[in-house]
Amino acid sequence: MISVRELQQNDIEPLLDCWFTADDEFLIGMGVDLSKMPKREEFKKILEAQLTQSYTEKQSYCTIWLMADKPIGHCNVGKIIYGEEAYMHLHMWKRDIRQKGLGAGFVKQSIPFFFENLKLKKLYSEPYALNPAPNKTLPKAGFEFVKEYITIPGFINFEQPVKRWVMTYEKFIRIFSNKS
DSSP, X not given: OEEEEEOOGGGHHHHHHHHHSSOHHHHHHTTBOGGGOOOHHXXXXXXXXXXXXXXXXXXXXXXXXXXXXXXXXXXXXXXXXXXXXXXXXXXXXXXXXXXXXXXXXXXXXXXXXXXXXXXXXXXXXOOXXXXXXXXXXXXXXXXXXXXXXXXXXXXXXXSEEEEEEEEEHHHHHHHHTTOO
């Protein structure tokens, strides 16, 4: 059984472990520039800020993915313009759970948090074009491919080809209003 909830204080250390115990090859495969990685304490402060900020103040916002009530990954948005848009990232923490087809279900459960709480009109995702997992997951979750181009997608990334995906509020309503 999978479920999703907002980030809680007790999720911060396992989430940090995802980043700070991963091997360099894995991080580079996600498009991370190792020289740009913040220190663990800096990253922790960024995450903790989410716990006290209102939705209108958030610069980042994270959902935690649970399997049998145990945290196994997260989905977060950054570059938030409240009432307009945000950019989503998805991360499966545990190597043995990756590539099992669970990502789309987790993303689908995370999407309503972002659209409803941040009042978004558009939700983007720009994964590294050479990272197949998110680029297979996003269309299964209802995202539409926009383009591939070269950019620096986030503050910890190197310049890279990315695939831009989008979900509009109208598509979100079509997909999620049919659920009972």
